[in-house]
Amino acid sequence: xxxxDEQVISNLERMSPLREAVMRAAIGALQxxxxxxxxxxxxxxxxxxxxxxxxxxxxxxxxGLDLSWPAVHCARRRAGKSVHAQRxxxxxxxxxxxxFARGVFDWAWSVDCVGYPAGEIFxxxxxxxxxxxxxxxxxxxxxxxxxxxPGHELLEARxxxxxxxxxxxxxxxxxxxxxxxxxxxxxxxxxxxxxxxxFVGLVQAPVGPEIRDGMASLFDMLWGDAxxxxxxxxIEEYRRLCSPDxxxxxxxxxxxxxxxxxxxxxxxxxxxx
Numbered sequence: 001x002x003x004x005d006e007q008v009i010s011n012l013e014r015m016s017p018l019r020e021a022v023m024r025a026a027i028g029a030l031q032x033x034x035x036x037x038x039x040x041x042x043x044x045x046x047x048x049x050x051x052x053x054x055x056x057x058x059x060x061x062x063x064g065l066d067l068s069w070p071a072v073h074c075a076r077r078r079a080g081k082s083v084h085a086q087r088x089x090x091x092x093x094x095x096x097x098x099x100f101a102r103g104v105f106d107w108a109w110s111v112d113c114v115g116y117p118a119g120e121i122f123x124x125x126x127x128x129x130x131x132x133x134x135x136x137x138x139x140x141x142x143x144x145x146x147x148x149x150p151g152h153e154l155l156e157a158r159x160x161x162x163x164x165x166x167x168x169x170x171x172x173x174x175x176x177x178x179x180x181x182x183x184x185x186x187x188x189x190x191x192x193x194x195x196x197x198x199f200v201g202l203v204q205a206p207v208g209p210e211i212r213d214g215m216a217s218l219f220d221m222l223w224g225d226a227x228x229x230x231x232x233x234x235i236e237e238y239r240r241l242c243s244p245d246x247x248x249x250x251x252x253x254x255x256x257x258x259x260x261x262x263x264x265x266x267x268x269x270x271x272x273x
Contacts (some may be wrong), residue, residue: 005070009045011217012071016047018214019262022201023048023111026264027055029197030139035059036106039131041095042066042113046075046088052109053084063105064090065098095124103133109141111262115182116142117166118173125189134271138191139264142179144198146260148218149241149250158234163226182265191267198261205256215251215258216244 032038034057040049043064053062062084066072072092079088093099095114108128115121121140128138149156176184186194203211219242227235241250250256 005068008068009071009074011221012045012047014217015214015221016045017210018203018218019201019260020047020051022199022260022262023051026139026141026199026262027051029199029264030055030107030109030137030266032056032060032107037061037104038063039098039100039105039108039128040064041098041108041110041128043075043090044068044071046079046090048109048111049075049088049090050079050082050084053082053088058087060087062088063100064088065093065095066090067092067094096127098127098131100131102130105132105136107137107139108132109139111141112143114140115185116140116179117169118178120177121182121185122188125185125191129189129191129269132269134269136269137266138269139266140179140182141262141264144180144261144263146218146222146258148203148215148222148258148260150255150257152237152241152250155234155237155241159223159227159230159238162230162234163223163228165222165225167226180263186265186267190270192270194265194267196263196265198263201260201262203251203256203258205251205254207251207256212244212249212251216242216249 032055036056038052038056040052040062043049043066046064049062049064053060064075069092072090075090079085091099114124132138175181183194183196223238227238240246240248243249
């Protein structure tokens with residue numbers, strides 16, 4: 001496993017407790033049928049695959065798919081320790097060429113992957129529609145905003161402007177290809193009943209160790225790799241507030257509160273033409 005793979009997997013593991021409640025809310029809103037069969041595209045370490053298996057009950061079956069072999073290996077290891085192990089399978093594959101037969105799934109779901117944060121999703125949606133039965137649901141979710149430095153909103157705005165982690169993934173794409181314009185791709189793919197909905201994740205003090213670690217990981221993912229592009233004063237303040245080893249770590253203040261949002265786009269697959 002490369003250092004990059006290890007870092008990605010570590011970040012996903014650290015972020016899992018932070019986003020679990022909001023992911024449970026999104027899954028609950030889908031009202032997945034008991035006993036249904038679903039596909040988790042871009043499953044990563046499989047933490048959400050396990051939540052989906054829980055939601056579909058003892059007769060449900062879930063397939064998780066990810067392009068990263070180390071992530072799939074991690075997902076299999078984690079799932080093997082759960083009560084849902086026999087109902088989950090994982091595959092290492094490209095979402096543009098799904099290794100499944102036509103119409104085998106009742107629904108498909110993807111978080112921070114399909115069309116995120118930007119990309120041409122029409123060909124991928126066509127491939128997803130191929131493996132989801134007519135009337136089945138497709139749900140795409142993506143992290144879309146955050147306010148995580150309460151009392152330092154101007155610093156947060158400057159950090160977002162100077163060193164956003166999304167920048168390299170947005171350059172060169174027209175507005176209609178950005179994730180928040182996913183309905184454009186849905187309509188082009190001929191999906192029906194297209195809807196969008198936002199889910200808010202909240203963090204409030206006192207912050208336990210798992211959430212504290214998740215917040216530190218989030219700060220690093222949002223701004224850490226490109227922090228050198230910020231001003232000297234902002235870099236110093238970032239390190240003072242966002243380093244978990246700092247005595248001024250913002251997650252430790254008694255009145256700490258933060259929020260982040262995920263946007264979910266859903267639609268149904270039409271009958272085959």
